[in-house]
Amino acid sequence: MNALRALTLALVLATPSLVSAQTLAGALNAGAAFDGNGDVGAGAWVDIWAAFDWARVGGFAGAMTIPSQTDAFDRFAAPVGVSLAAIANLGDYDLDLRARGGFWGGSTQDAKMTAGGFVGGAAFLDVHLGGGASLGAGVEVWGFFGAGSTWAVVPTLTLTWGPVPPESSTSPRSDYGNMAIPP
Secondary structure (H helix, E strand, C coil): CHHHHHHHHHHHHHHHHHHHHCEEEEEEEEEEEEECCCCEEEEEEEEEEEEECCEEEEEEEEEEEECCCCCCCCEEEEEEEEEEEEEEECCCEEEEEEEEEEEEEEEECCCEEEEEEEEEEEEEEEEEEECCEEEEEEEEEEEECCCCCEEEEEEEEEEEECCCCCECCCCCCCEECCEECCC
16 A cells, blocks of 8 residues: 555656646546456546647546456456556547556455556547547556456546647648648
8 A cells, every 4th residue: 555655646746747847638538347257347537647749647546346246356446546648639530549557446345445456558539529628439458456356348438638639640631741631
């Protein structure tokens, strides 16, 4: 638990200095979780980032539950940790790739109060809504380590906000010199 406290403190202290130099960005996420044991659950989580051009650096926190007939896998988990994202602007759409790592605290029916490590990766296709907001759909893969170690595939909806990354040179709407390719 001391490592979790240290990570949380580091994120809290680092975030204001990062954000003061950059624009705040984030994402609200929700999805159904299908774990490696055939159990189905759901959760919601938030990413908060400092935006650097196409890169996002920050943290995440969430809550999820995955009920199971097996006590070791019947869990409530609240993960927290570091969140990184790379967003490619493809014109009206964004390709949004994310990686997360940290810890989870919560309970299983078997261990009651417990904690462990958490890792995750995600890919989304986002549609621009305007004003820096995007609505996206994608899939995440999570790994839970510690009590009842397991993994989960999580189809996810995401609402992101922040500065729009620069358009990719392969975007159908990019300018090549003075010649603009029409939409």
